[in-house]
Amino acid sequence: MATIRRSGSGWQVLIRRKNYVGPRSRTFLSRDLAQSWADAVEERTKKVLNVIPVTLGEAINDYINGPLLLHRSAENEKYPLRVMAESWLGDIPLNDLQIKHFAVWRDKRLMKVKPNTVMRELRILRVLIDWARDERGAEIKNNPARHLRVRGTGDARAPFFTDQDEKKLLYELSQLSNKNHLRLTKLALTTGFPRSELLSLTWRNIDLKKKLLYIYRKNCAATDNSSALRLVPLPEEAQKILEELQRRDGKVIELSKGSARHGFDKARKKAGLETLRFHDLRHIAISRMWRCGMNALEISACSGHRDIKMLMRYSHFQLSI
Structure with a gap:
């Protein structure tokens, strides 16, 4: 699945697995580090996306190790998703998700961050749940996150700069x-x-x-x-x-x-x-x-x-x- 070759003063790993989602090449200072990364990628591809997710936490982990890897803002989106997966919300089965669950999550988040931040995280959730249903085959009748509203959003930032x-x-x-x-x-x-x-x-x-x-x-x-x-x-x-x-x-x-x-x-x-x-x-x-x-x-x-x-x-x- 992986090819390791010399690249300048380092070692480059090329991932050649078909339909692999993630970075396809990376360069390391030593061959041992390159081999370790190649082995980790191969092990991950065996475990990830081979079972239909049951809980929201499982769907989040699949999403992080799948489509999110190619998202241009992956690093910014990964942290709130991991926090959500490890919270009480991550233990809820996907087919039991209701708008009330996301309403409780929204209200708790609004006590810590601004409405626009909650809205950004909610948009990620909407896409994630659609993906779990449409592409992973999860049992979800409808996406309750798409019916949730967040008040106080939409105010564009207007910095004053002379x-x-x-x-x-x-x-x-x-x-x-x-x-x-x-x-x-x-x-x-x-x-x-x-x-x-x-x-x-x-x-x-x-x-x-x-x-x-x-x-x-x-x-x-x-x-x-x-x-x-x-x-x-x-x-x-x-x-x-x-x-x-x-x-x-x-x-x-x-x-x-x-x-x-x-x-x-x-x-x-x-x-x-x-x-x-x-x-x-x-x-x-x-x-x-x-x-x-x-x-x-x-x-x-x-x-x-x-x-x-x-x-x-x-x-x-x-x-x-």
């Missing part, structure tokens, strides 16, 4: 030893890309002559497991930032997710912007696109939004001050 705030933030970022933190934030303010897309951006995705970015993005695991190509016009300011870089191979921004988060948080706190989040830069960039006279089709090409309603949640004219 030109002076931007100067403070960029100054504090410029004081960091790694200049990639400053480049990352500047690119976010000009392109409107989320942090994950910027960190995964390579020079192979960029054509400076044609002023285009080629972005490959995984579709939602609930839809399919393919990747879609998006052609994004390269903003003038972003092109200037990229042209200043001497090295043009590998990743454009050499930062890990943790390092990028830590650097931005450190700079925003020093700048006195306690409530600012990196994702707010996406709101700000898209709002500035509206102010510059771009239409919805042009902005959606840059932002990647397929739904005009979602695009409008990121549009706040008052942010461009």
